[in-house]
Amino acid sequence: MPGAKWRPIPVNFTKGGQDDVRGVVVHIMDGSYAGTDSWFRDLKAKASAHFGTSRAGDLCQWVDTADRAWAQADGNRTWLSVENEGRGGDALTDDQLDRCAEVLAWTHKTYSVPLQVANGPSGRGLGYHAMGGSAWGGHTSCPGSHVVAQLAEIVRRARKLAGGTAPSDDDPSTYTPPKFPTGLAPNKAEPCARTLQRALKAAGYMPKGVKEADNYGPQTQAAVIKFHNAHPQYRAKGKPNDPAIGPKGWSALFRLAYDK
Structure with a gap:
């Protein structure tokens, strides 16, 4: 090289x-x-x-x-x-x-x-x-x-x-993620929890065999914690095992999953 x-x-x-x-x-x-x-x-x-x-x-x-x-x-x-x-x-x-x-x-x-x-x-x-x-x-x-x-x-x-444009990690890339849903939080039954679970699977943080569900339950929380362990800048300060995902984490996760 x-x-x-x-x-x-x-x-x-x-x-x-x-x-x-x-x-x-x-x-x-x-x-x-x-x-x-x-x-x-x-x-x-x-x-x-x-x-x-x-x-x-x-x-x-x-x-x-x-x-x-x-x-x-x-x-x-x-x-x-x-x-x-x-x-x-x-x-x-x-x-x-x-x-x-x-x-x-x-x-x-x-x-x-x-x-x-x-x-x-x-x-x-x-x-x-x-x-x-x-x-x-x-x-x-x-x-x-x-x-x-x-x-x-x-x-x-x-x-x-390489001569191309490269947005920062907090900006959208070539894939625009769904708008962060208001009220999405652990242990809540939200239809958009399935969207989160699919992204976690696509990005490799949730086993593909896990059945998707509307509830943001323990398996989804564990997968979000894995994502945060790999990308600690997106978890809440002072929470090393943060099970909740915020707007910036939501955006970054979707880019990892689908911006290929």
């Missing part, structure tokens, strides 16, 4: 075998940039990534994108990967956001990856390690909620680099 410092590793990747590229997966190193570079060169690691960023804004490439990096288990076949210097719980620096956006914009140009936040392993766009669940190694804390909350900003910057 132009702009990335080429630092090829001799081990811990599969030559060729990269299938149709669905997008880019964001990781956190849980360590230093130099330490990760060294670790990927050790046979004991059995791990690697295509790209890496430092907190100061360095961008390197360890593995050719025609080859399969060992980053997210079953996701290695169809996803590229970018490791970011930091620890669990950190947010990416402004420089790291720029570098990740550059990787995503280049992937869009090279592999026609859509500039959007992916809604799961079968989606396309910008994803994150934990979204793959056990099939991707069960790394539920990677890259952490703070980084997941920054994915929309990375997409926004990538769209600008």
Whole structure:
């Protein structure tokens, strides 16, 4: 990739075998940039990534994108990967956001990856390690909620680099969600609860097998909490397990579900 410092590793990747590229997966190193570079060169690691960023804004490439990096288990076949210097719980620096956006914009140009936040392993766009669940190694804390909350900003910057318009995360995108319904709240029987449930399913926060109902009940509340854990900027302040969705969260959820 132009702009990335080429630092090829001799081990811990599969030559060729990269299938149709669905997008880019964001990781956190849980360590230093130099330490990760060294670790990927050790046979004991059995791990690697295509790209890496430092907190100061360095961008390197360890593995050719025609080859399969060992980053997210079953996701290695169809996803590229970018490791970011930091620890669990950190947010990416402004420089790291720029570098990740550059990787995503280049992937869009090279592999026609859509500039959007992916809604799961079968989606396309910008994803994150934990979204793959056990099939991707069960790394539920990677890259952490703070980084997941920054994915929309990375997409926004990538769209600008690609020459398109990119509304902020609080503005409508190409999909206009239904108007937020007055009175929609947990434990209330509202016909629009079904609309919320369908969006939660489409975005991957509610199992598809759950039967839809008018009541905003426990299963819907649990799904909204999952959404808020991934996007904490939309939950009520001081409520780490907020089961209610507000107007901004409603809008963001519908874009994640349907703006593809």
